[in-house]
Each structure stands twice: as structure tokens, then as C-alpha cells.
Amino acid sequence: MIHLLPDQLVNQIAAGEVVERPAAVLKELVENSLDAGARRIDVELAQGGLSLIGIRDDGAGIARDQLGLALQRHATSKISSLDDLQSVASLGFRGEALPSILSVSRLKLISRQAQADHGWCVEGAGALAAQAPIPAAHPIGTRIEVRDLFFNTPARRKFMKTESTEFRHAQQALERIALSRFDVGFGLKHNGRRIWDLGAADSQAGRQMRIQAICGEEFAQQCITLDESRLGMRLHGWVGLPSFARKQADMQFFYVNGRFVRDRLPGYALRRAFADVMHSQHHPAYVLYLEMDPALVDVNVHPQKSEVRFREGGQVHDLLFGAVHHLLRRVRPESSQHHITLATDDGPSVPLARAPEGQAPLRGWTAPPAVSLRPAPMATHTAAAKGAAAPVMLADRAPDAYAATPAGDEEAPLGYALAQLHGIYILAQNRQGLVVVDAHAAHERVLYERMKRQIDAGGMAAQALLVPETVTLHADEADVLEARRDELYRYGIDIDRNGPTSLCVRAVPPLLGIDQVKSLIRGLVRDDERRDSVSHFGEAIEVQYRVLADVACKAAIKAHRRLTLPEMDALLRDMERTALAGQCNHGRPTWVQLGVAELDRLFLRGR
Structure with a gap:
């Protein structure tokens, strides 16, 4: 027997798509306020939002005769045709989520428009108590109170987490929205305690302050700005330096036309942009905004609109990867000033925003890739004694290199070496103070970038072995490598097939010994996740990066x-x-700067 479901049950079923937890209710209601033109939104929570979610805004308000309609299903002021749906630019359909929220809570809605003498109120518990609104004193704007979430669906209430967990999710939801609308002020209270109060940020300085308030002071100090337009799209925002890489993907804010999304395509493109400056187990940090024609992106592929589908996905990928990858390669230091700069393609440097007064300047940098590389003359020496207690002082030059530097000479940003500590770290002096360099990590990056340039120029040099070496593999692995012999030769490795399961290595890169080459060859075909890429590794930049990183x-x-x-x-x-010299190929920093002021504080100088 087929029959229609009662409206209340239909609403409760629909609530399953919209009302996952208090954070989802907060998101829907705040987005409604933004679509109503609010310039200030205050959020009040109790017990993580399970007891109370209160949203107050100064938006346009809802007319008296529209209040009841706003709580009915499929009622909206934003969509009137299929064309509107396909190119939706608003955050939500005003009234679409309200009936679902009402069906699982005790809801009260008060709103007043500018031309009205007072506000009007409707309320209900699971359903509207009465269709006719009643007068209520209220300033211009709207207030919604959602109390006792899931009071009539106890089974769903049992799936809620602890109060602190639900509050953390709700706060994260509001933070994502606050980063998308700098022109709007936001306030947040929990259990009567003020958590934060963010004023509208119409200036660059104000936006930087909001970034710092939400993402933290460390991110604000270790990020660089990006603004690039291409093919009718614009990508802008903040990108954390590789030294700020995270163990969790907890600081990735990506917006499409103002809407926060978690989508595989942008995530893959941005991770690939960091591929050779970040450890494979770490995650980049960024706050980025993509603006494009709404008709070229479908925001209706997910019930909560957290995923999107791009009509020209390849162009979006290329913009994200190319812009961020190129940006990371252009960052360089300006040691005579307390800020970093971006090197332009034709040489001069463009200064980035100065660090806020009292904060340290950014510490990571890389040089422009167009500059030719010069090999470092590394001679062979007897290894230093393990555990040596004192730095090795090599005094064949005056300790103060700057005293002997002719006036007008360009300052070396990393200064001049003073000593080597424990056979690991180089201690150098520049005008800011002390520079500490991890010699292995730094040399690894220098070699890596040099080999990338050699590959781009036609291939790495190969050094023939007096006695060829044999590498034993599985037959299918040997087949793959034999078929790609020409690509392997670009890496300075010359092989021949001399049996069903063996390869003969006849030449290796001058930098490597035969044992290292054997390990490298086995590594190329051991990773099952890269198997498809290995079969085309002459064209796959990820595999090329991995090969060169292993060699370096x-x-x-x-x-x-x-x-x-x-x-x-x-x-x-x-x-x-060298490009990207601030990090090794695994994402570790290669050097740090200790300013004179920091050293003075360590020794209590001036007190």
C-alpha cells in the first residue's frame, strides 16, 4: 500500500541531510544571514550548541507575511528557474534549511525589516505552533534561537559527541565562514563566555589581523600572499611556507566563489605544488580563494555543498598548481630589511607585506629559478669525531667578514661561515645575527635543483663503470625498466637486459655509487601506488621528482x-x-636565523 508520508516525518527525513550536528545548523543559519546582507553576526552557543544555537544579524530581515513561508519546505527567495539553480551564487536558499531544523528542535524566529515599526515572531517545537506571526520588539535584522536539538529524535541525540567536541566543530564552522567574509563582523559566545569578537576587516591590515586571530600568529608570520588571474579565473589568498607544514590537514581553507569546499581536485593540485618541498606525511597550510564564473562550477553535487564539480577541471588544476608552485620558487630574502621579497621574472624584487611590528620576519626563502647554478667545490675530508663537543673553528679569514667587505658590495643574505658544529651544522654570521645551516639538507636541495635543470636541458651526465653490475628484479619489473631505458639514461643510468629477471648497469650518475643506483632502481618499481606512473615516468613529474630527490x-x-x-x-x-633552498627535498628547513636581539635576550643583555 503506497501512501504519502506526513509532512513532519518528511521534514525529519530531510533534516538528516542538513542537520548532522550543531555545527551544521550554525553553518546554515549564518549563511542565511550573509545572504540577507548582514554586516554583523553574533553567535551564542550553550552546551556545544545542543542546548542553544542563537544567531543574531543586522540583515534585511523577513517581512511579516513571509515568516511562515520561510519555514516551509522548498521555499526560497533566490531560485525561480533552472537557470538560477545551475548558476547559483548565493550560499543557500533562504528558508530551505529552516523547516528541517524546526522539525528536530524548538525554534524561535524573530525578524524586522527597516520600514517596519517592530518585529514579528513565529515559533514551534517540531512544527509551527501557529501560522500567524505575533508582534515582537526587535532591532532591524533577524534572530533565530534553536533550542534542545534532537529533542524529539532521541536516537540521533545519542550519536552526538561531548560538549567540547561539538563546540569545536561549531567554532570551526564559524571560522571558515569568517575567513570568507572579511567585510562582516562576527562574535562568538559559549556558555555565556565571550570566545572572540572579530570586527569587519575592510583593509589589508585588518584582513591580516583576522588571519592571525583564526589561523594563529605562527601562520601569519610564515605565510606569503598570492594573487594570480588566468583564463577568467582569479586565485588569491595566503600560502603557508613549507616550514609551516602540518601533521594534519587542519589548516586548509579553500573557497570557490566565497563558499568553503573540500574537493579532491584542488586538494591534489595544491599538494602537488608542495611535492618537492614537503614531507610526504605532512600537509600544506593555506587560505585561498578561487573566483570564477558560477556557471562553470556545480555546487549542488553534495547535500551540504562541501564538494563541487568544475566544468573545466584541467584549467582549475593548472591554475592552482602553477600559481602556488611558481610562488614558492620565487620567494627570496632581503637581508638588509625585515621582510622577504618575491623575485620577478625580469630580475627586480617585489616586497611582500612587512611582518607586524614586534614580530620576527619570515624565515624561509628561495631564489628565482632562472639563475644558473654553480657546483659547490666539496672536497673529501677525514670525518669529524663523533660527538665532538666543540665547534670546529677554521680561522683562515677574519671572524668579522663584514669588516673586510668593500663598501657598496652586495650583502650575502646568508652571511659568511664562522665554524662547523658537530660536523652537522654550519654557523654563519650575517647582519641580522647568527645563521645556522644543516649542511646535508642544504646540499641535498642544491644538488636536487641542479639535477632538475640538467634534466630539463637534456639529461644528466653518465659515468661508465669499469665492470658492469647486475641487478636482480622480478620479470615484470625488469620489463618495465627495459622498456624505459631511454628515460633512465636521462638520469645518467645506462642499463641492458641480460636475463629474464636481471638488468646490467653499465653507467651511473657521477654523484652516485653502484650500490646507491641499485637501491634507486629497485625503488622505482617497488611502490605499488606508483606502478602506473612508473610505466610513464618519463612524463610523470611526481615520479621524476622522486627519482631526483633520492639521487640528491x-x-x-x-x-x-x-x-x-x-x-x-x-x-x-x-x-x-638555488630555488627552494629554504627546505630540503623532504620538507625539513635547511637554515634558521637567530637575530642579535634574540641572542641578547638569551644572555639578558641590556637588563
């Missing part, structure tokens, strides 16, 4: 190798000319 890591100078001052200075100069 194996060839870089090792710990406890003693270096002379000229060798250390040569490495510092190579770092200044």
Missing part, C-alpha cells in the same frame, strides 16, 4: 664530514642561488 639525498654530504671555511661559504652562496 644519497649524494649529499653526510654528517660528521669536516668542511673548510671556503667549502662552507661555497655552499652558502649556492643556497642563495
Whole structure:
């Protein structure tokens, strides 16, 4: 027997798509306020939102005769035709979520328009108590109170987490919205306590302050701004330096036409942009905004509109990857000033925003990729004793390198070497103070970028072996590598097939020994997740990066190798000319700056 379901049950079923937890209710109601033109939104929560979710705004309000209609299903002021639905630019359909929320809570809605003498109120518990609104004193705008969420669906109430967990989800939902609308002020209270109060931010300084308030001071100090337009799309926002990489993907804010989304395509493109400056288990941090024609993006593929579908996905991917990847390669230091700069393609540097007064400047940098690389003359030395307690002082140059620097000479941003500590760290002096360099990590990046340039120029040099070496593999692995012999030769590796399960290695890159090459070859075909890429690794940039990163890591100078001052200075100069020299190929920082003021504080100077 087929029959129609009661309206209340239909609403409760629909609520399953909209009302997942208090955070989902908060998101829907705040987005409604934004669509109503609000410039100030205050949120009040009790018990993580399970007891109370109160939203108050100064928007346009709802007319008396529209209040009851706003709580009916499929009622909206924004969609009137299929064309509107296909190119929707608003955050939600005013009134679409309200009946679903009403069906599982005790809801009270008060609203007043500018031309009205007073406000009007409707309320209900699971359903409207009465269709006719009643007068209520209220300023211009709207207030919605949602109490006792899931009071009439106890089974769903049992699935809610603790109060602190639900509040954290609700706060995150509001933070995502606050980062999308800098022109709107937001307030948040929980259990009567003020959590934060964000004023409208119409200036760049105000936007930076909101970024710092939500993402933290460390992100604000270690991020760079991005603004690039291409093919009718604009990508702008803030990108965290690789040194700020996170163990969790908890600081990734990506917006499409003002709507926060979590989509695989942007996530993949942005992760790929960080591929060779970040550890594979870490995640980049960013606050980015993509603006494009609404008709080219479908926001209705997910009930909560957290995913989208792009009509030209390839163009979106290329914009995201290209803009962020190029940005990371252009960052460089300006050691005579307390800020970093972006090197333009034709040479001069463009300054980034200064660090706020009293904060340290950003510490990561890379040089423009167009500058030619010069090999660092690393000679062979006897290894330093393990656990040496004191730094090795090599005093074949005056300790104060700047005292002997001719006036007008360009300052070296990383300064000049003073000593080597424990055979691992290079200690150098520049005008800001002390620079500490991880020699292995820095040399690894220098070699890596040099080899990338060699590959782009036609291939790496190959050094023939006096006695060829044999590598034993599975037959299918040997088939893959034999079929790609020409691509392998670009990496300086010359192989021949000499049996069903073996390869003969006849030449290797000058930087590597045969044992390292054997390990590299096996690594190319061991990773099952990369198997498809390996079969096309001449065209796959990810696999090329991985091969070169392995070569660079194996060839870089090792710990406890003693270096002379000229060798250390040569490495510092190579770092200044090398793209992405602020991080090694695994995402670790290669150097840090300790300012004179920081050193003075350590020793209580001036007190």
C-alpha cells in the first residue's frame, strides 16, 4: 500500500541531510544571514550548541507575511528557474534549511525589516505552533534561537559527541565562514563566555589581523600572499611556507566563489605544488580563494555543498598548481630589511607585506629559478669525531667578514661561515645575527635543483663503470625498466637486459655509487601506488621528482664530514642561488636565523 508520508516525518527525513550536528545548523543559519546582507553576526552557543544555537544579524530581515513561508519546505527567495539553480551564487536558499531544523528542535524566529515599526515572531517545537506571526520588539535584522536539538529524535541525540567536541566543530564552522567574509563582523559566545569578537576587516591590515586571530600568529608570520588571474579565473589568498607544514590537514581553507569546499581536485593540485618541498606525511597550510564564473562550477553535487564539480577541471588544476608552485620558487630574502621579497621574472624584487611590528620576519626563502647554478667545490675530508663537543673553528679569514667587505658590495643574505658544529651544522654570521645551516639538507636541495635543470636541458651526465653490475628484479619489473631505458639514461643510468629477471648497469650518475643506483632502481618499481606512473615516468613529474630527490639525498654530504671555511661559504652562496633552498627535498628547513636581539635576550643583555 503506497501512501504519502506526513509532512513532519518528511521534514525529519530531510533534516538528516542538513542537520548532522550543531555545527551544521550554525553553518546554515549564518549563511542565511550573509545572504540577507548582514554586516554583523553574533553567535551564542550553550552546551556545544545542543542546548542553544542563537544567531543574531543586522540583515534585511523577513517581512511579516513571509515568516511562515520561510519555514516551509522548498521555499526560497533566490531560485525561480533552472537557470538560477545551475548558476547559483548565493550560499543557500533562504528558508530551505529552516523547516528541517524546526522539525528536530524548538525554534524561535524573530525578524524586522527597516520600514517596519517592530518585529514579528513565529515559533514551534517540531512544527509551527501557529501560522500567524505575533508582534515582537526587535532591532532591524533577524534572530533565530534553536533550542534542545534532537529533542524529539532521541536516537540521533545519542550519536552526538561531548560538549567540547561539538563546540569545536561549531567554532570551526564559524571560522571558515569568517575567513570568507572579511567585510562582516562576527562574535562568538559559549556558555555565556565571550570566545572572540572579530570586527569587519575592510583593509589589508585588518584582513591580516583576522588571519592571525583564526589561523594563529605562527601562520601569519610564515605565510606569503598570492594573487594570480588566468583564463577568467582569479586565485588569491595566503600560502603557508613549507616550514609551516602540518601533521594534519587542519589548516586548509579553500573557497570557490566565497563558499568553503573540500574537493579532491584542488586538494591534489595544491599538494602537488608542495611535492618537492614537503614531507610526504605532512600537509600544506593555506587560505585561498578561487573566483570564477558560477556557471562553470556545480555546487549542488553534495547535500551540504562541501564538494563541487568544475566544468573545466584541467584549467582549475593548472591554475592552482602553477600559481602556488611558481610562488614558492620565487620567494627570496632581503637581508638588509625585515621582510622577504618575491623575485620577478625580469630580475627586480617585489616586497611582500612587512611582518607586524614586534614580530620576527619570515624565515624561509628561495631564489628565482632562472639563475644558473654553480657546483659547490666539496672536497673529501677525514670525518669529524663523533660527538665532538666543540665547534670546529677554521680561522683562515677574519671572524668579522663584514669588516673586510668593500663598501657598496652586495650583502650575502646568508652571511659568511664562522665554524662547523658537530660536523652537522654550519654557523654563519650575517647582519641580522647568527645563521645556522644543516649542511646535508642544504646540499641535498642544491644538488636536487641542479639535477632538475640538467634534466630539463637534456639529461644528466653518465659515468661508465669499469665492470658492469647486475641487478636482480622480478620479470615484470625488469620489463618495465627495459622498456624505459631511454628515460633512465636521462638520469645518467645506462642499463641492458641480460636475463629474464636481471638488468646490467653499465653507467651511473657521477654523484652516485653502484650500490646507491641499485637501491634507486629497485625503488622505482617497488611502490605499488606508483606502478602506473612508473610505466610513464618519463612524463610523470611526481615520479621524476622522486627519482631526483633520492639521487640528491644519497649524494649529499653526510654528517660528521669536516668542511673548510671556503667549502662552507661555497655552499652558502649556492643556497642563495638555488630555488627552494629554504627546505630540503623532504620538507625539513635547511637554515634558521637567530637575530642579535634574540641572542641578547638569551644572555639578558641590556637588563
